[in-house]
Amino acid sequence: xxxxxxxxxxxxxxxxxxxxxxxxxxxxxxxxxxxxxxxxxxxxxxxxxxxxxxxxxxxxxxxxxxxxxxxxxxxxxxxxxxxxxxxxxxxxxxxxxxxxxxxxxxxxxxxxxxxxxxxxxxxxxxxxxxxxxxxxxxxxxxxxxxxxxxxxxxxxxxxxxxxxxxxxxxxxxxxxxxxxxxxxxxxxxxxxxxxxxxxxxxxxxxxxxxxxxxxxxxxxxxxxxxxxxxxxxxxxxxxxxxxxxxxxxxxxxxxxxxxxxxxxxxxxxxxxxxxxxxxxxxxxxxxxxxxxxxxxxxxxxxxxxxxxxxxxxxxxxxxxxxxxxxxxxxxxxxxxxxxxxxxxxxxxxxxx
Amino acid sequence: xxxxxxxxxxxxxxxxxxxxxxxxxxxxxxxxxxxxxxxxxxxxxxxxxxxxxxxxxxxxxxxxxxxxxxxxxxxxxxxxxxxxxxxxxxxxxxxxxxxxxxxxxxxxxxxxxxxxxxxxxxxxxxxxxxxxxxxxxxxxxxxxxxxxxxxxxxxxxxxxxxxxxxxxxxxxxxxxxxxxxxxxxxxxxxxxxxxxxxxxxxxxxxxxxxxxxxxxxxxx
Numbered sequence: 001x002x003x004x005x006x007x008x009x010x011x012x013x014x015x016x017x018x019x020x021x022x023x024x025x026x027x028x029x030x031x032x033x034x035x036x037x038x039x040x041x042x043x044x045x046x047x048x049x050x051x052x053x054x055x056x057x058x059x060x061x062x063x064x065x066x067x068x069x070x071x072x073x074x075x076x077x078x079x080x081x082x083x084x085x086x087x088x089x090x091x092x093x094x095x096x097x098x099x100x101x102x103x104x105x106x107x108x109x110x111x112x113x114x115x116x117x118x119x120x121x122x123x124x125x126x127x128x129x130x131x132x133x134x135x136x137x138x139x140x141x142x143x144x145x146x147x148x149x150x151x152x153x154x155x156x157x158x159x160x161x162x163x164x165x166x167x168x169x170x171x172x173x174x175x176x177x178x179x180x181x182x183x184x185x186x187x188x189x190x191x192x193x194x195x196x197x198x199x200x201x202x203x204x205x206x207x208x209x210x211x212x213x214x215x216x217x218x219x220x221x222x223x224x225x226x227x228x229x230x231x232x233x234x235x236x237x238x239x240x241x242x243x244x245x246x247x248x249x250x251x252x253x254x255x256x257x258x259x260x261x262x263x264x265x266x267x268x269x270x271x272x273x274x275x276x277x278x279x280x281x282x283x284x285x286x287x288x289x290x291x292x293x294x295x296x297x298x299x300x301x302x303x304x305x306x307x308x309x310x311x312x313x314x315x316x317x318x319x320x321x322x323x324x325x326x327x328x329x330x331x332x333x334x335x336x337x338x339x340x341x342x343x344x345x346x347x348x349x350x351x352x
Numbered sequence: 353x354x355x356x357x358x359x360x361x362x363x364x365x366x367x368x369x370x371x372x373x374x375x376x377x378x379x380x381x382x383x384x385x386x387x388x389x390x391x392x393x394x395x396x397x398x399x400x401x402x403x404x405x406x407x408x409x410x411x412x413x414x415x416x417x418x419x420x421x422x423x424x425x426x427x428x429x430x431x432x433x434x435x436x437x438x439x440x441x442x443x444x445x446x447x448x449x450x451x452x453x454x455x456x457x458x459x460x461x462x463x464x465x466x467x468x469x470x471x472x473x474x475x476x477x478x479x480x481x482x483x484x485x486x487x488x489x490x491x492x493x494x495x496x497x498x499x500x501x502x503x504x505x506x507x508x509x510x511x512x513x514x515x516x517x518x519x520x521x522x523x524x525x526x527x528x529x530x531x532x533x534x535x536x537x538x539x540x541x542x543x544x545x546x547x548x549x550x551x552x553x554x555x556x557x558x559x560x561x562x563x564x565x566x567x568x569x570x571x572x
Contacts, residue, residue, distance in 0.1 A: 005484040005518050007369060014486065034368070041487070176369055178484070178518045 003178035008146045008168060009034035011179045012102065013042070015150035016074050018184040021100070022048045023073040025062040027055055027081060030114040031170040032104035035076045056081040060088030060101075067097035068210040070197025072154060076102035078170075079120050080111055082128075089163055090129025094212030096196075096227065098157035100150070101135075102166045104173040107333045115333025116170030118255060121310035124167050125284045132224045134231050136238065137165045137283040139254040143177035149281075151188065156238055160230045161196070167283060169306065171256035171335060231285075240281035241290040246297050247276025249348055252315055253304040254280045257336065261304050264341035273349050283311070288318035300348050301325045304341055306334070356511075356546050358383060359476040361449045363463065364513075365501050366480030367488045368455030371515040375480055375549055376452040377412060378563040384417040387447025392437060393422035395454040396462050412566060419446070439466050443473055456497065457504035467506040478546055479509045481537060483516040483530040491536040498541060511546040512538050513561075524556035531558060 006014070013035045016024070024039045036052065043050035053059035059075050066073040077085060082103045092099060105120050107113035124137045136156055138149040146168060153164040193199065198208045214220035243250075249268075253261040258279040268275040278294045280287050295301060301323050303312040309327040316325050328344045330336045362379065366372045373395065380391045413420065421442060423435060443449045451470075453459050463470075479498050481488060488494040498509055516530035527550045538545045550559035 003484070003518060003521075004486050004489065005369065005482065006486055010486060176519055178521050 003180050005176050006143060006179050007034050007174060007176050008140075008143045008172040009104065009174070010038045011143050012076075012146040012150050012166070012168070012173075013038035014181065015147040015184075016100070016154075017042060017046050017048065018181055019072070019151045019154045019188050021072045021074050021154065023051070023062075023066045023071055024049070025051050025053050025059040025066070025073070025075050026077065027053050027059050029056075029078045029081045029106075031106055031116070031173045032076050032078045032102065034173070035102065035104075056084035057088065060085040060092075063099050063101075064088055064092050064095070064097065067092060067099045068095065068198050070194045070199045072098075072158075074100040074102065076104065078104045078106045079108045079117065080106075082120065082123070086123075086127075086129045088129075089135065090131050090133060091212050092163050093129060093133040093135060093227075094131060095210050096161040097163070097210065098154075098161055099163050100153045100157055100166065101163055102168065105167065105169040107331070113333040114170070116256065116306060116335055117331065117333065118169055118257060118306040119308075119310065119331060120167065121283065121305070121307065122313075124165055125286070125314070128165065133227070134284055135163050135165050136160075136234055136285070137167050139167050139280060139283050140172060141255055141258045141279060143172070143175065143179045146172060147179055147181060148183065151184065156234070158194070160234055162230070162234075167255070169256055175256075235285040238282060239285045239287050239290070241279060241287035241294075242281065243278040243290060243294040244276035245294060246274075247294070248274040248298060248352070249300050249302060249345055250276055250278050250291075250295050250298045251302045251304060251341070251345065252278045252280070252291070252311070254283060254311065257304055257306055260336055260338055261341060263338035264345060267338060267342045268345045268349075271346070273345060275345050275349075280311075283314075286314040286318060288314075291315065291318045295319060295323060298323060299352055302344060302348060303327050304336060304344075305329045306336070307331050356544075358448065359474060360447070361443055361451070361470060361473045361475040363451045363453060363470070363475055363477040363507065364480060365453045365460055365463070365477060365505070365509070366455065366513075366515075367482070367485055367494075367497055369485055370455070370480040370482040370488070371517065371549070372455070372480045373452050374563065374565060374567045375513060375515055376450050377566040378549070378561070380413070380418050380450055381415065382561075383448040383450070384415055388417050388419070388445075389448045389450065390419045390421055390442050390446040391450045391452065392439070392442065393420065394435070394451055394462050395459060396423075396435065435462060435465065437466075440469050440473075443469075453505075457500040460501040460504040463505040463507065470507065475507065476510045477505075477507050478511045478513050480513045480515050481534065483533045484518045484526070491533055491540060494533075494537055495540055498537075509541065509543060511544050512541065513546050514548040517550070522551060522554065524550075524554045524558075527554070527556045528558050 157164040514534035547561035552562040
């Protein structure tokens, strides 16, 4: 198929349909509104359901019920709306149900701003709900990756029975790029009845119970331990990063910031500085091994984010503080520009 | 373009992301060669891409003949659809008035508020098409959307602008291959093709309205 020109939000919505998503529940918030607007138009034409809930809390609980009945489903929001969803996400994770949650990040805290941001890194990777849980977090960096990672998100969700988050931002949601849906096949859309679904069976098998409450401590501990074994498998099989080897200064960034870092690193190389980019594709699990590989010959690491510095923690943990790690960030809705990152790289080079 | 005479009032409508705002901005520059232009930002749908926004930290128009008129909330991050223009007064004070409307029928609803004023002024409403955008890849789908916009605004489209493009990856060949699509739309709608727009540096000979990309945030 020829490429089409789409916004990140629209492309993600179309990808969800092609990945077999049958129900979308959401509540409007800038800058992710095109996801709901697109699905409101397209879902009914593909035999699916678009439903605008009365609130974000309503939407995530509809996802809980929908996932429990074995139907592929998704919700999306932006930062303040995601905060409202966290209770429901914890319940869904606690009931081991698959679904996809999209966060097109904007500024915070509170209502913050409607401009792009990456200040929900900690929320996504550390505290996306109460309790002993982790949620896989995918970090697209282009409109094409919004498409490809949506497909990936549904497959991880169903293979490991967990909610999966796509962590985008206002830049990725709003920007337009030519995009292709060539890597989807008809079979992606087919959902056979999952064995765990509470979907009605006429007493032909034992009940499937959708539940996150375990009053016996030993039961809860066993359930959580089993869940953490699954997280280990996700770490083993699903962790991803793209990076250059043998750089003296490694610049780490994800999402739209990684696009700006790419330009800055290219500028540094043109100026004779041995800099290299490192871009995590997954934020949980964080690509620790890959980062250590990228940093084999590194003398310093620079982390760039649209926040006051959150992923920088994971970088330090992965490197076990064996290398000095510096941070450069803009927040409040500013996107760093290549020049200011290049200047920071130059400053680091001079201090080596 | 060369033999098309622009009315005093031009309304630019189209699908989300068809390039309405950029076409409006380029048209403002063109018309400013012969008179005073007011360009009204009526896009209440998407607060991210607006004519009243700043590009690369600078004001969009460095041209004393162009006046940009927008809600005081535009680009303030206050995400509310506020309108309050004396459109009749603006039209009276300008040689040309361009009205940049939000995408789809949702955006065109805002236009309906000014319908009566505009009808009195003998307005022309131009519909921007981009074959590379989803939902407008076929002539019939594009026409359906045109009808939805007409219904929502209460105004009739009087011309088509072909602005088919693939963003930064557009080639001259990409534009040329959309000519039959644009022709089919004009035939079925019974209104003329006003011009085919395309980036100046592509040097596409089928383009009769060369444009520059004026509306883009710093991160694109």
